[in-house]
Amino acid sequence: QVQLQESGPGLVKPSETLSLTCTVSTGSIRGYYWTWIRQPAGKGLEWIGRIHSSGGTNYNPSLKSRVTMSVDTSKSQFSLKLNSVTAADTAVYYCARDAGSFGYWGQGTLVTVSS
C-alpha cells in the first residue's frame, strides 16, 4: 500500500513562493509519475502537473509560468514550487501517484496565502 504525505508551510505571503514536498513511503518512487492537485475551499479539483521519477514534467498551461516540480529519488520525495502566489492560490494541495488515474493520495495540506 503506497503512502504519501505532504509537508510544507501552511501560510505563505502574497508574491512569495509556495513550496511543498511529498514523501512516498511503503512503495517505490521509481518508474512512476507523481502529481499535484489542488482544491480551493468548497470548490472542485484542479490538476497542477506531474513529474516522472526520471525528472520529466508536464504542467497545466494555466499555471505553467509559475510552477516548478522536482524529484529526489534517494529520499523518495517530489516537490512543488509555485511562485508569485496570490489569494487565489489558497487551497488544499494534494500529492498523488499518477497512472492517468490517481489511486494513491496524500491526506492533503492546506496552504493559505495571506499577509
Added chain:
Amino acid sequence: DIQMTQSPSSLSASVGDRVTITCQASQDIRKYLNWYQQRPGKAPKLLIYDASNLQTGVPSRFSGRGSGTDFTVTISGLQPEDIATYYCQQYDYLPWTFGQGTRVEIK
C-alpha cells in the same frame, strides 16, 4: 483543454435508491475516464477507472459505463456512507481535467 461537465450538480435521494451521475466530455476521450468519491475533509478516492473498471475494494453497487463523450456512474442502492461529492476526470489529453463535482445527499 478538455471540458468535463457533470450533471446534476447535486442530488438528494433515499437510502436504497438507484442514483446515476452523468459526465460529458467536450471531445472524444475514448475510455479514459475515472470517477472519484470525496467525503468531507478527506482526499478523493478512486472508484472507477477506464470508464467501467471497479477499483479494488470498492463495493459492487458502484458501476460505470460509457465511452467517447458520455459517461455515467451509478450507485445501485444508495447507502448512508455514499454521502459525498463525486468527480469525473479525463486522462486522454493533457492537462488532465475534472468535472465540477456532484454532491450526493440523503433525503
